[in-house]
Amino acid sequence: MSAQPAIDLVRLAELARLSLSAEEQAALLPQLARILAQLAELEAVPLDDTPAMVRAGASSGIARADEPQPSLPREALLARAPKPEDDFYSVPKTVGGEG
Amino acid sequence: MTLPGVEATRARIVAGTTSAEANLRECLERIAALNPKLQAFHTVAAQSSLARATELDALLKSGAQPGALHGVPVALKSNLCASGHETNCGSRLLAGWQAPYTARAVERLLDAGAILVGMTHMDEFGFGSSGENSAYATARNPHDPERTAGGSSSGSAVAVASGMVPLALGSDTGGSVRQPAALCGIAGFKPSYGRIPRHGLVAFGSSLDCISPFARSVTDLECAMEVLSGHDALDATSIEEPPLLRIASEGALDGWRIGVPRECFDAGAGSGLDEGVRTALEAALRRFEQLGAQCVEVSLPHLRHAIATYYIIACAEASSNLARFDGVRYGVRHTAGSSLAAMMSATRERGFGAEVKRRVLLGTFVLSAGYHEAWYQRAQRVRARIAQDFEQAFEQCEVLVTPTTPSTAFRLGEKSSDPLAMYLSDVLTVPASLAGIPALSIDCGRTQGLPVGMQILGPARADTRVLRAGRAFERKNA
Numbered sequence A: 001m002s003a004q005p006a007i008d009l010v011r012l013a014e015l016a017r018l019s020l021s022a023e024e025q026a027a028l029l030p031q032l033a034r035i036l037a038q039l040a041e042l043e044a045v046p047l048d049d050t051p052a053m054v055r056a057g058a059s060s061g062i063a064r065a066d067e068p069q070p071s072l073p074r075e076a077l078l079a080r081a082p083k084p085e086d087d088f089y090s091v092p093k094t095v096g097g098e099g
Numbered sequence B: 001m002t003l004p005g006v007e008a009t010r011a012r013i014v015a016g017t018t019s020a021e022a023n024l025r026e027c028l029e030r031i032a033a034l035n036p037k038l039q040a041f042h043t044v045a046a047q048s049s050l051a052r053a054t055e056l057d058a059l060l061k062s063g064a065q066p067g068a069l070h071g072v073p074v075a076l077k078s079n080l081c082a083s084g085h086e087t088n089c090g091s092r093l094l095a096g097w098q099a100p101y102t103a104r105a106v107e108r109l110l111d112a113g114a115i116l117v118g119m120t121h122m123d124e125f126g127f128g129s130s131g132e133n134s135a136y137a138t139a140r141n142p143h144d145p146e147r148t149a150g151g152s153s154s155g156s157a158v159a160v161a162s163g164m165v166p167l168a169l170g171s172d173t174g175g176s177v178r179q180p181a182a183l184c185g186i187a188g189f190k191p192s193y194g195r196i197p198r199h200g201l202v203a204f205g206s207s208l209d210c211i212s213p214f215a216r217s218v219t220d221l222e223c224a225m226e227v228l229s230g231h232d233a234l235d236a237t238s239i240e241e242p243p244l245l246r247i248a249s250e251g252a253l254d255g256w257r258i259g260v261p262r263e264c265f266d267a268g269a270g271s272g273l274d275e276g277v278r279t280a281l282e283a284a285l286r287r288f289e290q291l292g293a294q295c296v297e298v299s300l301p302h303l304r305h306a307i308a309t310y311y312i313i314a315c316a317e318a319s320s321n322l323a324r325f326d327g328v329r330y331g332v333r334h335t336a337g338s339s340l341a342a343m344m345s346a347t348r349e350r351g352f353g354a355e356v357k358r359r360v361l362l363g364t365f366v367l368s369a370g371y372h373e374a375w376y377q378r379a380q381r382v383r384a385r386i387a388q389d390f391e392q393a394f395e396q397c398e399v400l401v402t403p404t405t406p407s408t409a410f411r412l413g414e415k416s417s418d419p420l421a422m423y424l425s426d427v428l429t430v431p432a433s434l435a436g437i438p439a440l441s442i443d444c445g446r447t448q449g450l451p452v453g454m455q456i457l458g459p460a461r462a463d464t465r466v467l468r469a470g471r472a473f474e475r476k477n478a
Helices: A009-015 A022-044 A074-078 B006-015 B020-038 B046-061 B104-111 B154-161 B178-184 B218-228 B275-290 B303-324 B340-351 B354-367 B372-393 B419-426 B430-435 B463-477
Strands: B041-044 B073-077 B115-120 B144-148 B167-172 B187-190 B210-215 B257-261 B294-298 B399-403 B439-447 B450-457
Touching: A009 A022, A009 B354, A022 B303, A022 B354, A022 B372, A022 B419, B006 B020, B006 B046, B006 B218, B020 B041, B020 B046, B020 B073, B020 B115, B041 B154, B046 B115, B073 B154, B104 B115, B104 B167, B104 B218, B115 B154, B154 B167, B154 B178, B154 B210, B167 B187, B178 B187, B178 B210, B178 B439, B178 B450, B187 B218, B187 B463, B210 B218, B218 B439, B218 B463, B257 B275, B275 B294, B275 B399, B275 B439, B275 B450, B275 B463, B303 B354, B303 B372, B303 B419, B303 B430, B354 B372, B372 B430, B399 B463, B439 B463, B450 B463
Parallel strands: B073 B115, B073 B167, B257 B294, B257 B399
Antiparallel strands: B041 B115, B167 B210, B187 B210, B187 B439, B399 B450, B439 B450
């Protein structure tokens, strides 16, 4: 954690699956730097051996019984997808060439 | 004139003073008159709601037992699923997307006799504190349409505050129900984390999200909580307790200790409290004393770290939850080049607004290799400290009272170009979200003609206690 972390915006955008325009990159970089500089104040908080709190204490986190239940109809879900094809979600080719 | 609240609406219909249909027509007329200016609803389901009202009137006539919300018109934030209604989350990416099933909380409302009137505007995916981050329209404050209604559940708050409906659902991740409730002068309740099941709520920050109701009184919120709360096996974070039941009480708070966290009233500690808000809160504390309670000063020393902690955790969780919106299974797809990655990137680039991109990038940063431990895990450890502060404070008092927001409703456009200034609006609401404790916002007065919201917080699972304190205050204030 550093008040001025190095931000590789091109790499971040790739990880986040965002194709940012040059204009957006120019606007975002100083904004992200300013926000992260503010968030970096946590570095100075003394924590000793405090464990991480991964969720609010009141939650049960208990899974339901492992019993088969009816699911939503396949056609209802496919009808809401941008490009269904027969019984499948279709996507651009993922094998061979650029992926 | 505003329409009657939840209890009064049901009572009038059940007594035969009016019918569900006649009452609904009044609501629809009010929506038609006010919505063009206030922009609370993006879709109004006039036809299906009228059909439902007719059905409810016939049921009552046949001698069937009316439900707890018989005939009560409700509005939903657009991140809740209701079969056949548009759940667009305020995003272009989900334009026109109709839910294939109904959220558990919504199902409970409908089973109790409520009528779904429509879906409301919101900040895109819940990212915002002013309603201005909607891809469709910015809901406007009924007290001054040039000012924000708060966010992100802005449309639902406006629908209730302007009398379009007596009850609405929003979701509160870091204050998205309490803030608009405060700025619009109504009541909003973020229950304990896990109190209302989230099956059918589009996720933003999974360790923080709470479905939360708006109404014009605490009594009406209690009616709604009786129906909405209770365990649900489809939500693994749902509290394994039966629904909350209202406890009849005289309204006095004899022997109660009201904790007043000094950090929330000290401008130097980062809350940036407006003088008018402080004056209204001080008057509210005196009213608690008139009810028999004693005010005690307490300290929440880690409160000043809550904004940083919240934004690291919430953005991390959001970047993970929003990964599913990639042009494959939901909504709109944009193509670019011939690869899968290019299609996903183009879809998200054109589908998401500026604030969503900012938060997804921030979340990706704090979760990325080399930064995860120093940023995300550290924030989770500070979160534990904030929760411990609350536990210690509740050893000295029954409930805590703070302002809900540092200022009253600000002008639209005032903070929209400065994301950090907007994030600071959340300074008083994110601590309860991080700790998972119940928090109620109610109207406690006016400054310069605008509503001031007061927040009442209780220990985890002490939802009933918080509502009882709010109801006592409301009666004293009436």
